[in-house]
């Protein structure tokens with residue numbers, strides 16, 4: 001496979017027999033409800049106007065979009081990508097002026113006829129959403145009142161965010177949209193006539209099974225965070241079941257993610273046979289505009305003290321603090337709140353209404369510090385987030401770790417977590433807390449596997465620490 005000057009691998013489509021794609025066994029399909037959906041409870045009508053926090057951010061994109069080594073670079077204009085006039089209006093209305101590299105590369109392939117499947121990889125925050133949303137909007141017949149494009153995401157927060165992009169980009173079209181996330185539909189809904197449906201896999205399966213969604217007209221099936229959606233340790237079974245409920249031919253399958261680890265790559269190729277592929281190399285996975293640091297903490301308690309010491313820095317812009325467990329997120333946030341700090345916590349055990357309120361308040365800047373779990377490690381796009389803290393490093397789940405004393409870091413989740421900052425060329429910093437030999441080794445493995453240096457920050461000289469971090473954020 002040849003790598004081109006822009007650092008992308010674009011091999012010819014690889015032929016995989018369609019039958020193989022369906023061959024993956026469904027392990028006890030009824031048993032596993034996605035973790036996300038288990039936690040969901042009744043919610044009120046959905047606020048789709050989610051992207052209302054962008055205007056405060058000033059950024060000079062022009063230089064980066066003119067630098068051929070940047071993932072934001074393109075030689076083409078949106079006009080040259082074959083998009084309908086109404087969609088161009090939507091794009092410019094969102095304030096975009098030039099496509100990013102993934103948009104420039106993927107869109108002509110995605111829009112060409114006959115439709116071809118796509119496996120697309122590009123760093124976090126480089127505009128993959130627009131590429132698949134514009135494809136869905138381009139393939140829909142607005143005169144036909146039936147589902148034509150389905151999009152799946154791993155969390156309700158991400159599904160809601162994607163929907164806000166569909167609505168913003170489709171503003172000058174007559175597109176109709178609907179959610180497939182728990183409790184968002186009226187209970188007595190019998191038939192969805194909307195053309196684009198965005199949701200999470202469990203609810204999508206339910207609506208397809210009950211024929212509330214008639215799949216006969218579906219032409220596009222998108223998986224955002226596709227490696228996560230196809231992972232057999234995670235949502236893979238459910239995603240495959242959705243696919244099996246769609247027509248066997250005519251559906252263009254589109255997979256996008258910033259990461260495609262080896263163990264899902266082969267399955268992805270079977271899931272989306274004969275796909276055009278746009279791939280990155282491992283060392284290209286995280287963007288350079290995110291400066292990575294670590295802090296040596298003495299023990300768990302010291303981690304908490306350091307977090308509190310960082311509070312002023314955390315609130316310069318906005319920050320996301322990632323913990324491994326829900327109870328840690330709750331504990332830290334309760335303690336910080338009791339000590340007079342202003343923080344919010346979000347995880348999958350909270351009910352849907354509360355989750356929606358928390359993320360919306362954070363998006364609007366009403367909360368500046370969000371303490372959370374991996375539930376929002378992927379996809380969430382909030383431009384003012386300039387700092388991510390890995391209070392706990394992300395770890396592979398138990399099934400993937402052979403020995404409990406040799407717990408491996410989850411490098412993909414790490415890449416997605418730090419990618420919540422540094423969006424579309426903005427600067428951001430990430431800070432890892434290490435507090436013992438094990439976490440130190442885990443961080444070293446992350447460093448090795450990503451090929452990016454993680455710099456030490458002193459924890460005992462607050463002024464030096466602040467100065468270093470402020471400088472990296474500028």
Ligand SMILES: Nc1ncnc2c1ncn2[C@@H]1O[C@H](COP(=O)(O)OP(=O)(O)OP(=O)(O)O)[C@@H](O)[C@H]1O
Pocket residue numbers: 095096097098099100103122123124125126127128129130257258378379380381383419423424
């Ligand atoms: N061509 C463009 N010009 C300006 N801004 C853009 C452009 N394309 C996307 N953006 C903005 O860049 C931000 C990141 O885009 P997006 O969320 O699609 O990234 P992503 O590649 O899907 O990231 P992740 O891997 O984290 O999901 C969004 O705020 C989006 O509105």
